[in-house]
Amino acid sequence: MSVADEALAPASSLPARPPDADAAENLSVVILALNAAGDLPSTLASVTKEAAASGEDEILLSDGGSDDETCDIAESQGATILKGLPGRGRQLRRGAEEAHGSWLLFLHSDTRLGVGW
Numbered sequence: 001m002s003v004a005d006e007a008l009a010p011a012s013s014l015p016a017r018p019p020d021a022d023a024a025e026n027l028s029v030v031i032l033a034l035n036a037a038g039d040l041p042s043t044l045a046s047v048t049k050e051a052a053a054s055g056e057d058e059i060l061l062s063d064g065g066s067d068d069e070t071c072d073i074a075e076s077q078g079a080t081i082l083k084g085l086p087g088r089g090r091q092l093r094r095g096a097e098e099a100h101g102s103w104l105l106f107l108h109s110d111t112r113l114g115v116g117w
Helices: 003-008 040-054 070-076 088-098
Strands: 027-033 058-063 080-083 103-108
Touching: 027 040, 027 070, 027 088, 040 058, 040 070, 058 070, 058 088, 070 080, 080 088, 088 103
Parallel strands: 027 058, 027 103, 058 080
Antiparallel strands: none
16 A cells, blocks of 8 residues: 555555554654755754654655755754655655654654654
């Protein structure tokens, strides 16, 4: 079942929890960006404090073709860079397909998370 199919499927038709569901769960934070060098440092700061504490979480930047320092900034903060064509849907899909976490959190590049989110 594809990501798009799952979004449209009734809950009863979705796959059951995987066998390792009782293992430690982790979070994949997917940040969507396009020329976000001005906003991204604050977003990353709000995310990395909590993610670094767990040691199991990952941060992915799904970039839609930035021509500024967006990717360099994200990479310097430990994010994995996913480059591709522009378009929010494409960026969401790319992030979901590459994420390894049990949970996915999608953010815009100008989002600031509160303490203890």
